[in-house]
Amino acid sequence: xxxxxxxxxxxxxxxxxxxxxxxxxxxxxxxxxxxxxxxxxxxxxxxxxxxxxxxxxxxxxxxxxxxxxxxxxxxxxxxxxxxxxxxxxxxxxxxxxxxxxxxxxxxxxxxxxxxxxxxxxxxxxxxxxxxxxxxxxxxxxxxxxxxxxxxxxxxxxxxxxxxxxxxxxxxxxxxxxxxxxxxxxxxxxxxxxxxxxxxxxxxxxxxxxxxxxxxxxxxxxxxxxxxxxxxxxxxxxxxxxxxxxxxxxxxxxxxxxxxxxxxxxxxxxxxxxxxxxxxxxxxxxxxxxxxxxxxxxxxxxxxxxxxxxxxxxxxxxxxxxxxxxxxxxxxxxxxxxxxxxxxxxxxxxxxxxxxxxxxxxxxxxxxxxxxxxxxxxxxxxxxxxxxxxxxxxxxxxxxxxxxxxxxxxxxxxxxxxxxx
Numbered sequence: 001x002x003x004x005x006x007x008x009x010x011x012x013x014x015x016x017x018x019x020x021x022x023x024x025x026x027x028x029x030x031x032x033x034x035x036x037x038x039x040x041x042x043x044x045x046x047x048x049x050x051x052x053x054x055x056x057x058x059x060x061x062x063x064x065x066x067x068x069x070x071x072x073x074x075x076x077x078x079x080x081x082x083x084x085x086x087x088x089x090x091x092x093x094x095x096x097x098x099x100x101x102x103x104x105x106x107x108x109x110x111x112x113x114x115x116x117x118x119x120x121x122x123x124x125x126x127x128x129x130x131x132x133x134x135x136x137x138x139x140x141x142x143x144x145x146x147x148x149x150x151x152x153x154x155x156x157x158x159x160x161x162x163x164x165x166x167x168x169x170x171x172x173x174x175x176x177x178x179x180x181x182x183x184x185x186x187x188x189x190x191x192x193x194x195x196x197x198x199x200x201x202x203x204x205x206x207x208x209x210x211x212x213x214x215x216x217x218x219x220x221x222x223x224x225x226x227x228x229x230x231x232x233x234x235x236x237x238x239x240x241x242x243x244x245x246x247x248x249x250x251x252x253x254x255x256x257x258x259x260x261x262x263x264x265x266x267x268x269x270x271x272x273x274x275x276x277x278x279x280x281x282x283x284x285x286x287x288x289x290x291x292x293x294x295x296x297x298x299x300x301x302x303x304x305x306x307x308x309x310x311x312x313x314x315x316x317x318x319x320x321x322x323x324x325x326x327x328x329x330x331x332x333x334x335x336x337x338x339x340x341x342x343x344x345x346x347x348x349x350x351x352x353x354x355x356x357x358x359x360x361x362x363x364x365x366x367x368x369x370x371x372x373x374x375x376x377x378x379x380x381x382x383x384x385x386x387x388x389x390x391x392x393x394x395x396x397x398x399x400x401x402x403x404x405x406x407x408x409x410x411x412x413x414x415x416x417x418x419x420x
Contacts, residue, residue: 068101073415073416074416099132110139121180147195151192154254155287162178179389231261256285280312286305304324321350341363347359379413
């Protein structure tokens with residue numbers, strides 16, 4: 001009976017599916033081809049790792065070089081006495097500074113830097129570019145680092161910002177301690193420096209700097225007829241220690257020793273050969289410093305003695321001790337306005353009478369205007385009493401007498417700086 005046949009009267013049933021027919025038997029006994037696997041390539045011989053010092057290995061890609069530059073132009077005018085600049089009594093634009101610096105991080109702990117600088121301050125400078133500073137700096141730990149090259153001298157609070165107009169309020173830092181005429185000589189030394197920072201927990205921290213080397217600078221200008229044979233600085237060594245308290249107060253001290261040696265030939269008496277004179281000048285300098293900053297207020301003061309033993313051929317040895325100090329205050333009244341004042345005092349020799357040629361008092365006031373993040377303008381005025389820092393060469397030469405110079409006078413400056 002057909003299982004799918006319909007029975008009368010019965011409910012229709014779904015058809016019963018027949019199982020599929022079995023496939024025909026596979027009669028082709030030929031084996032299917034099997035793809036051959038490629039033979040493994042011979043392993044390359046292992047190369048030994050390069051012989052490198054791990055802490056000096058350079059990263060695969062150096063970070064970008066940091067580039068900063070500045071251009072400054074100033075105007076200088078004194079009411080009496082040519083001060084710092086020849087013909088300053090008539091006003092002078094011979095007050096220009098240009099610099100560019102590059103710093104590069106070579107490893108996490110090693111970096112290098114260099115600055116090219118040029119200036120004109122009266123007869124000092126002729127826009128020749130010179131290497132202001134350059135260094136290699138390796139940072140072993142927070143408490144120990146090493147710099148080598150021509151490094152900035154850490155003397156006092158502000159010697160290291162003597163070349164950065166945007167880092168301070170005054171146009172002229174207090175001249176008793178940071179004389180601008182000696183800026184190229186005293187900004188940096190060629191040698192080495194050890195530095196570090198020790199944390200003191202709730203007492204703040206201690207920063208220390210030890211340095212030693214020599215100074216390279218233009219030779220001094222001698223009197224007419226004299227010939228300079230040698231000019232050198234056999235050594236320079238110093239230390240600065242600063243205690244940074246947690247209340248915004250910095251206290252510290254600086255010590256420095258250096259030696260100048262000058263050998264020159266000067267005309268002898270009529271009918272005689274020139275005389276050879278040698279001057280040996282060992283200096284010992286000490287300075288105590290204090291700075292307090294609270295929000296936008298800055299107060300600072302420094303006091304020190306500079307002592308020199310003068311040993312001149314054919315003359316008895318003499319000594320000179322300077323006394324130098326200042327007090328400074330500034331306040332950032334707005335993001336664009338920053339006024340400041342200071343009083344600076346210089347006593348050329350504490351063992352001599354207090355005459356006008358032995359002292360100089362300087363009362364200064366500055367208005368700094370930050371036009372934007374890359375441009376500033378400064379106005380500054382000085383009332384000066386005393387002539388010890390007035391150069392005879394700018395006021396008639398060797399024939400001038402200090403009594404013929406005005407004891408009191410004013411100096412006015414305007415300076416604008418663009419930087420990035």
